[in-house]
Amino acid sequence: MSTAQVRLERDGDIAVIVIDNPPINAGSAAVRAGLLAAIDTVAHDGTLRAAVIIGAGTTFIAGSDLKEFGQPLQDPQLPAIIKAIEGCGKPVVAALHGAALGGGYELALGCDYRIAAPGTVVGLPEVTLGIIPGAGGTQRLPRLVGLPKAIDLVCSGERVAASEALALGMLDAIAAGDLRQEALACARRLIGTRSLLRERTAPACTAEELAAASAAALRAGRERPAVRAAIEAVGQAALADMEPGLAAERAMFQQLRLSVEARALRHLFFAERASARHPALAGVAPRPVELIAVLGAGTMGAGIAIAALDAGYRVLLVEQDPAALERGGNNIADLYADRLKRGRLSAEAAAQRLGSLERSLDWSRLAEADLVIEAVFEDLAVKQQVFARLDAVMRPGAILASNTSYLDLDAIAGATSRPGDVLGLHFFSPANVMRLLEVVRGAATAPEVLATGLAVGRRLRKLPILTGNAFGFIGNRVYAAYRRQCEFLIEEGAYPEQVDAALEAFGFAMGPFAVADMSGLDIAWRMRQSQAATRDPRARYVDIADRLCEAGRLGRKTGAGYYRYQAGARGGQPDPLVREVIEQSRAANGIAARPLDDAEIVRRALLAMVNEAALLLAEGVAGHAADVDLVLINGYGFPRWEGGPVFWARERGRAALEHDLDWLAAVSAAGFVRGDAACLLAKED
Known part of the structure; x- marks a missing residue:
């Protein structure tokens, strides 16, 4: 059975059900209908003895189609697909790559076995959208990782890397070679057996452990309704019979998805995607950026330098005061030492990032940079003096960016002979932590300069928002x-x-x-x-x-x-x-x-x-x-x-x-x- 979004291929007596709904294989109504039809074929075709579900392209199912959540849900719904998998009488293997999130991971939990490619991330992020998993995630996950850990994972919406997911029991294996071939081998080994999570019980835990996990989740989630509902739903997984928990979970999901909070969070989800669309810049190629110079080694400058180093850029930190340069460089080194100590960064990665940093008191070195970001005192006269000096030393085609938070960008650009190369990059403190980046368009800023600012912002893992030049910009x-x-x-x-x-x-x-x-x-x-x-x-x-x-x-x-x-x-x-x-x-x-x-x-x-x-x-x-x-x-x-x-x-x-x-x-x-x-x-x- 094949549709535009789901096709059934055969490898001998194994069905390979391929989800092909680019770009992220979202679990839309059409995908669900295709999956249900394919599972029905597996169940009733005597020549098929097992099945593998796999995603085409770069990912498994990275989540559900959120556009459906504010409307009456269309049948078949995901619980019906998972029920069909469990009832088909034949083992089904989920072969995961890229991301298996939300409904995608719930689908995998409904299968007999979960194998993933290295680099895959899995998780149930629904709470971050004001809802809870609605297709058994709160019931099946605790049967793998225990109730306290399930509360942590569901309430935080954490995306778990494959290696950690394997250690937690969220995955059964990580493929060493070709994912499809290894998934087929798993399916053949399982022929004649079933290993369904509904037949398991959750690992035992004490009342104290459960209470501690619940209290921690409520604190972290500011006691939002979805967090409370998730804790209540996961608690149902302590029952041996899964049906009451599934019914309670689905009822809470249906109620939450229509709430104002869920609408608000979906609004932000779509707003982020809309913010990246700039019709006036369609087809405009950004300029190449490999070396970023940061002018000013204070708190903001050091934070910008760290963000650029973390993104893989080479960074030149320039100051005119030796003591300030030393403090700034030491602050950067101290941050990486702290990350290393906390196990958040490997020694190799820390060394690589610090090795990409140069410090200098020599402004002539700025001629080497593709982009300079000024982070000096917030005074118009000071910034105009700085940009006049930058204009004299920066090479043609290099981009001059100001981190001003409210000053007139055109007045700053007017201190140069090339206002088309000037834009604003307004970082928020601490610059290596805060996600927001205002990309400010001056009256003369060239389109490719704006495109470069937006591209650099995305590489820095920021949320770049384009704004016009007005006092204080947007924020x-x-x-x-x-x-x-x-x-x-x-x-x-x-x-x-x-x-x-x-x-x-x-x-x-x-x-x-x-x-x-x-x-x-x-x-x-x-x-x-x-x-x-x-x-x-x-x-x-x-x-x-x-x-x-x-x-x-x-x-x-x-x-x-x-x-x-x-x-x-x-x-x-x-x-x-x-x-x-x-x-x-x-x-x-x-x-x-x-x-x-x-x-x-x-x-x-x-x-x-x-x-x-x-x-x-x-x-x-x-x-x-x-x-x-x-x-x-x-x-x-x-x-x-x-x-x-x-x-x-x-x-x-x-x-x-x-x-x-x-x-x-x-x-x-x-x-x-x-x-x-x-x-x-x-x-x-």
């Missing part, structure tokens, strides 16, 4: 509007600790005032001072942060900012002196404090983000509305399960959103520019 522009609204809130009657607590309860990793203290209040202070001459004098302006800075309260680094910090303490404590500063500011501006509840705090903070997103889209700074969500989630601690400010806005509906933005404009007073909700609600390809 800092939206965050500034959010922080400004939160400052309005403390001017009107709230206090920093209430605002932070309300937004952390919503799901932010940290509240805005705790973030400000961690970053340093002087950074935003300098930015406000640079804008003072052009600020509209009629616009509402909160001077509380300025007053704190003038008092020497610059955040954690000075022991006091919006909070007071004690040595060794993890967080800050509310400070009566801050309340005095806030009350003095209110009095000076004629503002009578009023009670503010947490619901208003969250609503206004999010609407401020939403409104700024609408303005960015109208100005063409953001290319896709969902890019705003990706930036805020991957760079600013917005909770993933809420989908981002644009998704949150769309969930409210047009009428409610229009009403909310009108209300926000009224409470924000002079200087507020209302965005057009239509920009957020328009459908995108």
Whole structure:
């Protein structure tokens, strides 16, 4: 039996069922129908004595077709295919390569034997999409690895490399040679036998072990509904009879897949793929990059250098201060030494990466680089001086990138004779950890330079988001509007600790005032001072942060900012002196404090983000509305399960959103520019 997505080939008395649904062999309705028909053929064809299921192309089944999850599921559904495998009366071997994830690994768990090519990854990542495995993964996996480990694997969504999967029992073998031939040999050995997981019982564990695994998973998963459901479902695998557990799992899966959280996470999944599509760059080849120079060996520069070394680039770290260069180089070496000590990197890999790093005080060495990334002090005049020097030394065709977080890229590029070779690469600290990378397009940036920035970002394993050149780009522009609204809130009657607590309860990793203290209040202070001459004098302006800075309260680094910090303490404590500063500011501006509840705090903070997103889209700074969500989630601690400010806005509906933005404009007073909700609600390809 053959279809466009699944074909049945014969190797003597063994059926080879080939899944061929490029690019990732997603488990679509058509694939499921083809599999069911093929298994039916195996069951009823007396000349066939066993079967192998294998994927064509580069992978087995890398997951289900997520587009189906928000719609009524089409029959046959995956549990029916697995039931058919178990009931076909003949052994079935799963031959895995590339990735066997989600439904792909559940299909393998329904087979008698699992053999994988080296380099394969397996796992059940459904919880990361707000759901749980729905085709027996929570019941069959514990019968291989035990309930505590299954809770860890299912709740984390971890992708497990083949070697570790074999050690855990998630695989039965790793192929030493040709996967198909070794899978066929396995099938022939199994003829006349069955080895189904439904016939096994889960390894015994103590109540204490189960409780510890559950508690750890809940902490790591922030007690999200899918994590709780996964723990409950896996617990059912302690029963000898699998049927009750399968029924409970499927019911929870069906309920979760239609939840707002699951929709939000699917939105982000598709948004990432859409963010990589740039029609204007179609067919534009990036310039070759082998040597990256990083100018500046501070925290940011060292982090960028590590990210480039990890991606296999040769790196030249350049400084003008010998002590700074030595510190930066030592910080890089220390990081690799720590990875080696923790077993996260082999001695050979650490040596190879450090061997790819050169340090220099000689700016003329920059002429060797294909790409230079400037990571110096965030001051326009300083950066213009740096780029003028780079222009004089860099070879023709080399790319000049600035790591500026909010300055005018065109003003920086204007210091050179080749603005077409200039772009922004805005990394987020720590640069070797944070996934987000804003790729900033200047007015003159050449298409192949943009294509190169995006390609380098992907090789660095970043999420590169293309943005236009506007103050703060996407992320800092939206965050500034959010922080400004939160400052309005403390001017009107709230206090920093209430605002932070309300937004952390919503799901932010940290509240805005705790973030400000961690970053340093002087950074935003300098930015406000640079804008003072052009600020509209009629616009509402909160001077509380300025007053704190003038008092020497610059955040954690000075022991006091919006909070007071004690040595060794993890967080800050509310400070009566801050309340005095806030009350003095209110009095000076004629503002009578009023009670503010947490619901208003969250609503206004999010609407401020939403409104700024609408303005960015109208100005063409953001290319896709969902890019705003990706930036805020991957760079600013917005909770993933809420989908981002644009998704949150769309969930409210047009009428409610229009009403909310009108209300926000009224409470924000002079200087507020209302965005057009239509920009957020328009459908995108």
